[in-house]
Each structure stands twice: as C-alpha cells, then as structure tokens.
Amino acid sequence: MKSIQPVVSKMLVSSINKERISHAYLLHGQRGTGKKYLAILLAKSIFCKHQERAEPCNTCRDCQRIDSGNHPDFHWIEPDGASIKKEQILHLQKEFTYTGMESNRKVYIVSDAEKMTTNASNRLLKFLEEPSMDTTAILLTENSQAILPTIQSRCQLISLRPLNNKQLIEKLEQEGLTEANAKIFAAVTNDLNEALEKSKDEWFANARKIVVQLVEMLQTNPNEVLLFIHTQWMPHFKERPQAQQGLDLLLLWFKDMVYYHIDQKEQMVFSYHYDKIEKAAMHWSKKHATDNLSHIMDAKRKLEQNVHPQLVMEQLTLHFQR
Amino acid sequence: MSKWNPKNGRVILHVDMNSFYASVEAAYDPSLKGKPIAIAGNPEERKGIIVTSSYEARKKGVKTTMPLWQAKKLCSNLIVMRPNFERYRKASKEMFNILFRFTPFVEPVSIDEGYMDITECEEYGSPIDIANQIQKIIYQELDLPCSIGIAPNKFLAKMASDMKKPNGITILRKRNVQEKLWPLSIDHMYGVGEKTALKLQEININTIGDLASANRAQLKQLLGINGEKLQDRANGLDKRAVDPESIHRFKSIGSSQTLPYDTVEVQDIDRLLHTLSRNVANRLSRKDAAGQTLQLMIRFHNRKTITRSKKINKHIDKEEEIFVHAKILFEENWDGTAIRLLGVTVQDIITKEQMVTQLDLFSYQEHQEDEKLYEVMTHLKDKYGDNIIRKASFNEKRKFDLKTSFQKDFLDD
C-alpha cells in the first residue's frame, strides 16, 4: 500500500496508531487507484489483533474472514444491479442499532457510493449524523461530486492519486505485460485497469501498427500520405476519442525522437522500435521533431473544437512534411 | 315545475337497505335465504357479539350487540357468520350506482343508506313510481331488500323509511306529521340519542308531539341550538339540501402549481412547497379537518411525473406540519433534475370531530396546556350538544376569511 499511495497510507497509519480512526471516510479516486484494496486494508487494520505499525497480518481469523466475507461485524455493500437500493441500506441500519456480534467494533464499506439511490443516500445520511462510538464507515467512489454534499461533509475525504508512471509500469509487469508493452500502456493511460484492458484490445494493437506505418510513409513515400490518411487512418480512427488516441500515439513517437536527439534514450516509450526511431530522427531534426510536437498538440485542440478530423489530419501531415 | 310536486317544495327519498350485511350474505349464498342469520365478530368464541342479523333472526328476539350465546339461546338454529366487509362495500357501491341512474343528487350517508332529491325526475314517473322502480331494480339486480321513505325533506324521508321494514315504501307528507309522527315516542325520533331522550323526558317531553309544542326557550337552554333544530324537525321542517358531495368532500385536499421556469434551486422549490402547504392548510382549516396521508406530486422538466405518498402517524393540518412531510417526501424522491411542477395533497381526511390522536409517553406533557381547554369543551358539549364548539370556531373563521362556500375549492389554488 505504502508504495502505491504513500501520502494516504501514512495518514491512515498514523490515525490507526493513535487510535484516532474517523467515523466515516470517503475514498475517492479514479478506477485502478486501489480504493477497494485500501478500504479492506483499513478494515483489517481495525480488526486485526496482530497488526504491526498498522499493517494487518493478513493471516489471522479476523483478516481471513474479512477476505471471505464471513466476518460478522464487517459489512460490504455494493450496487445490486445498477444502484444501491434502500433495502441494502436498511439492512445496514438495522445492523447498527444492534451491538456487534464479536465485539462492538463495526466497519462497513459502501463501494460505488455514488450509485446509492436518493432514498438510500438519505438513509445513510441519518446514521452518519449520529455515529456510534465504535463504528467506521468507508465509502468508495470514483466521482465524489455525485455524493450528497451533506454526506461528504460528514466524512473524512481521502483523495487517491492516480499511480505515477513508474508504479504503473511495475504493476503492469506484475500483471504479465512485457517491459516494452508496460511502458507503452503506462504512457497512454494512468489507470491500471484501463491499461490492462487496452493491452488485450485488438483495435489498439492495430492502431499502433497504423501509426508506425504513417511515420514510415512520411519519410519514404510522402506523396502517398494523403491517400493513406483517407484509406487507412480515417476508417480506423473513426470516432473522435479514437482520433485523439491516434494523435497521442503519434505524439509518443515524436517525443521518442526528441529523447533520441537529447540522448535520454531510457525515457523512450517505443524502445523496442529503436532502429525505427533512429531512422526517423535522421529525417526530422531536433527542432523539427519539437515543432511537430506542438503541431500535434494543435491538432488535438482542433479536434476538441469539433474541426473535421480528416481536415485536421491532412493539415497535420502537411506540417510534418515541411 | 312538476305536476306531482308541491310548489316550491322538493321531493326527497331516503333509501335504507334492510339488515344490509345479513341480506348481502343471503344474496351471496341463496341457501341462507329465509333462515336466521347473524353476523358476529368471533363466531368461534362464545363471547362474540352480534353485529347485525336477518329479519328471521330478529323475529326470534336476536338484537345487535347481543352476546352470541344469548342469541343462540333465543334462536337455536341461528347461522353465525364472520363479517365480510369487502363484500358489503361492493354491494353498497352497486346499490348507489342504481340510485345514480335516476339523479345525480344522491347523498350517501353510510354504507347502507342514502338520500335522493328526485324533484326534477318526473320523466321517470311519480315519486311513488320511482320508489317502486328503485326497490324493484335493487331487488332484481342485487337480490337485496330495501325500505324507502318519500317526503318533502330529509328528516321526514328518514322517519318514513323507518316506518315499514322490510321492503316498505312510505309517504310522509307534512300534513301527515301530526297524525303519523307526533304519537311516536321521543326516542324513536331520528337525531335524538339516548342521552338527549333522557334529558327531554326529564322535562316531560315523551313524544315527538310533546317536542313540537314545547317551550322553545326552555329547549334551547337544555340542548342549545340543537334543541331548536329538533323542535323544527318535530314540526316537519328541515331545510338541509341533499348534498351529493358531502361524502366525497373530505377525502382529500390538494394544491399544485407550475413553477415559472424549470428549476433545481432548493430555495425556489422550498418556496413553492411552502405556498402549496399553506393553501392546503387554509382549506383544511376552513373545513375543520385534518388528514393522515400526505401525497407529493413531482413533474420533472421532461414531463415525467411521479406521485409518492406516505402515511403519517398523526393527523396533520398545520402549514408547517404539511411542509415538513412534503419536504421529506421530496428529498426522498428527488433525483436532482430540474422540476417543472409540484403538488401537495393531504388525504385520508376526517373532520376534527371524528379525529383522535394517540398521545405519546414522551410528549404528552406538552399537551397539558390543551387539557383545560379540552375539559371546558367536553363540559360545553355535554351541556349544549356536540356541535356548539365546532360551529362557533367555524363561524369565527368565516369572518376573517371572505371566501365563502359558493366560491368552493377551485378558487383556492
């Protein structure tokens, strides 16, 4: 945990050590930032009798039963279908009017808390308003704006930062990606789950090929480029978000060329195409490559402003050829 | 003006179903016909009591509220049944539907009786023809007996329907009052309860005739305005109109309003909820009523409309109370999107006369302030009759509130 969310984990560890655990936490962060993992870890730290420096042992009865869902004083609520229903919160409400089963320590986690129905939110609010001594609520959300402000104000808000690039690459490698691929996917997104999905996505694999082809064609066969845009590029990057991704990949290529020129080869994303980058760097000088980076950024902005994608691409490739 | 009817007068029918519950059971299961039937709370238990019984049972002396064991002693072959209120309500509805075929001026009084104003109904025949038709249709379509009284006003119609049971039709004209009504003992008069009868007998009024000629001032002293009212009736006078709305009027009171623009602003919404709550509270207060269910209607910007209601554990009638419950319902059901229209309705309405509030252990002491007032009221009611207090406050309000009854509800919103 410490390695992924250093700031947050330091704060939580210190509050557990000082036995100053809040009645309610709201963990918010994008997908893949480790909300569930952190919440369960916090729950274990609260129950585990063998923890060291707030790190639970993960092997005792309490820790194991939190994992298996059999801990009688630990409750996990997540959307039943599209939303978290009133009945689910009613169940919680009943649980908290009773004493605990094994001790009076109780923890509940509401995952995807933004998916509570209005009714469920209002019920939850009622017992956040009158917290009992030994109860801890942990709400998880990707979108804290969608949580009732009255609920937010009763929770200690914890923002989980997106993973930094190095952590993400490590994580991706742990998930079985090659180092080269891990670098690429960590460069296109900072969300672990999204990166993993993309690595299995055929469309994305083809997108990478088309970008390589475009970069090569710009050097070897500039007259064919417009045709290529028309017949290959446009059909593949049909939707606007796809077109943006195509430009992102192009951006990475030109960045790599700049890294080649300034001799920071370890920063390269497409390092496994080292020979291609070297060749391209011969074609575009450092200044050229840098200029092209800003042309690509311009193109991205234009796409954002709803300029026709084909027009944007045609203009961009003309800039490349100057 | 009809050829049958007296000039400036009206023709009123009182339709009274004969031993309604038992008759409905017999219609439902014809094998019970002609047999002594009784409806009782707990047929299995000896301590059950008779709610109603068929004429066959009554002939043997079976009476309402008599303990079951006693009834069985009087009538050994008595068939005892549990009440099926659903069945009775259905029969009642169908019975009133028959009355409505003749005129819209039907005033249901209870589940098994109602008044009709047939002054404008000469197309169906003479009053006695109409009564005959009604009795026949109710018998043919529902297999139920009824007695009908025909008279120039509600009181006489009611007294008339009581004169011949079952299956009677009785005409009571004003000129027959002396002959037919006056000899009756005072406790047979509609509107004279056990207590009033005792009081009247104490000042030597034993028949309806005695009441008709009694000293008016003395009556007023004894019974309040109710005394004067009863004397008028003993003389065959009753000005109450047949009011088809009386039974529906208090069921619910609501108010709704469209916002000037679609909004998500809590302030706008609260302001409108306050306005609506105030409208409803004013109308409730004018009717001296309160309700136990609050309904909220929300129409969203996309015209999607939801209505949600909730039962409240007490009767509410104050603006603040209505607002609080409307607001809670709103919060529970608002998805945060823009609102076009809101409506607040109070349902399950009863007049304060019928109203009871269960006191609460933890708050009853707050009501102690009301206790003295309550004692005074009870005292006054005993002395001057049930309506005196309510009427006074009702009139009081009218003075301040210029919207009189002819403006009715549609002007309130």
Next chain:
Amino acid sequence: MKIIMNRDRLIESVQHVMKAISQKTTIPILTGIKIEATETQVKLTGSDSDITIEAVIPKEEEGIILIDEIVPGSIVLHAKYFPEIIRKLPNEMVEIESDDKLQLSIRSGHAEFHLNGQDAEEYPHLPLLQSDSSFSLPNDLLKNMIRQTVFAVSTSETRPILTGVNIKVEDDHLHFIATDSHRLAARKIPLEVDQANLSFSQVVIPGKSLNELNKILEDTDEKIEIQVGENQIAFQAEHLYFVTRLLEGKYPETSRLIPDQSKTIIHADTKTLLQSVDRASLLARESQNNVVRLETKGNEVVEITSNSPEIGKVEEEITIKGMEGEDLKISFSSKYMIDALKIMESDQVKIEFTGAMRPFIIKPVDNDQILQLILPVRTY
C-alpha cells in the same frame, strides 16, 4: 473429527439450533451448522447473527453413554442438507467423520454420504461472558416476565432502542420494561440475596430475540442462568445456550413519566372489563382508529362505548367493584387495553387515572410487580 453416536439425540439438538438459522443471512458461513467435538462433548451451533443457539450433547449423561466415540475437531456444514440427511438415515447409530480437507462422511448402516464442509475458524466466535454479572431465574418466571412485557415493544424503526425490552437492576429489583411510547409494560421481581451484587445496571434486548427465546424455553420451574455481557446476553439452560446481541444506545428513563398520583381509581373484575372492551372493539377495529371510550357512572358502573360512523355503535355498562375520586371520561385504544388486561395474572385490577389526557396505570389489586401504562387518545 470423528463422532459415533445415537441418531435421535443428534436430531433433537439439530432441531434446536436450526431455530436460529436463516437462509437470508448476508454472512455466508451462517447458512451452516457448526459442529465442534471435544473429548467430553459435541456442541452444535446455529446463528443468524442476531441470535445464536448452541446445543450440547455430553459424552455421558447420568451414567448413560450418549456418544460412543469422539475424536476432537470441528467443521461447519450446510444447514440445508445436514438435518435432512440425519433424519433419513436408516440406522439408529450414526458415524460422522471429517478429514483435514474439510470433507465429511456420514455413515449409518449401509448408507454413506459425503459432504463438503467449511472451516470452523470462519464461524463467528461468541465472546466469553463474565460470571460476576450472571444470575438465575426459574424458566417459567422468565417466560412470564417476557410475555408480560415484550408485546409492548415498538415495531417502528424510528426509535430503534424501543424495539427492545429494557432489563435493569434497581432498588433491589430486577425490572423488565417495554414501551412503544403509546403504552408501557413493566414487570419487576425482588432480587434474591445472592443476586444483590450484580455488576450490570441495564441492557436492552431486542423484542424479536426474546420472542424466540420464549419459544424454546420449556414451561418448567428449572433454573436458567442469565449472563450479561457488554454486547451480548446469554441464557444458559441445561444443554442449551441462547445468546442474543443487544440494542445499542441508552434506553429512555421511563420512571419519571409514570404518574405517582391519581384523581380517579377504578377497581374492576379483570375478565369482565376485558370482555367488554373486546366487544366494544369489534366495531372500532374496522374504522382503523380502534378507539373505545370509558365513562364512569357513579360508584358502581362504568360505560364502555365505541362508535364508528360507517358501521355502528356499541354501548355497554359494566358493574365495577368500586370507584374513588372524580368522575371521568377517557378514550383509548382498545388493543392496548386488551393487551394489558390479558397479562394481569389477577382476577381484580386497579386502574389509576390522572386525567383524560394523561397516562393511566393498570395493576393487579394484590401486587405491584406488574404495571401496565396506557396513553389515552385525544378526541377533538
């Protein structure tokens, strides 16, 4: 784990613990029965997390061998199949054996079942309760105290604490108190000398749990031991152990709300009054408010009436044993009155009124251990 024992005794114990098991639980392990064998006994446990029931089968009872062979161990079995299997076994003896992979075999005669079990470590463990906060009562007295109070608990969740019965030690008495805020039922018994230094002051037991307990307790004068813990209370009968969670929070102080003076006192025959109110309620019930009215008529008669506009009217005068103080007219819920009179345990009751809008108290004439309080309804 291995057990060889008589089938009938096992069936009996399984039936006891099954009463606590609910398939609706959100905790997966609680859909099972826990079996725990030690050198001297076999213990079965069932729980829905609110209540937990344990049934113990000793190896030997009064010289009779109940269990032929025990190898200690424990396992959790799905409660859907295990009881059915045991019940349908062909032979009078049953052999239950589990291996270290949580596989269980049940053998009887030539029949053999194999079931998958779960790790008993996953099962909730009940906290050990302190013996210095324990006391004992005869079964039937406890049953009475429950019966005389639990009906008055609130069924509404608006004040969850009122859904339980408040049990407290005060003035050398053990008190049971329940109220839904419209009526209150209280029962007390004097503490015996050995109970005087109980270390608990008060707990609130969910009404639902007490109803369950009442169902499994036998109506005998055998003693049951009651242990009060911080978050559980346990009732220990001979081979049965019933544990329930408590309600959190402070029970409202009710003693100051009970009037100590009265303006009108009525002495009446319990049964006569009960039946009269019951008759009057017959018509009141249909018109939802359930209200009957009581009016004193001199020193010997009260009138019970009810009136529902749509249906009709009941009036009945009953003779009472005596009346002291001011005349009175009061309206109240017939249901509350019937509930209160039903548990009076005495032929004669004394009703103390302090006014038409104040709570009134019903007690047996001959003892002050039972107290029922009812809030009247206000009519307008």
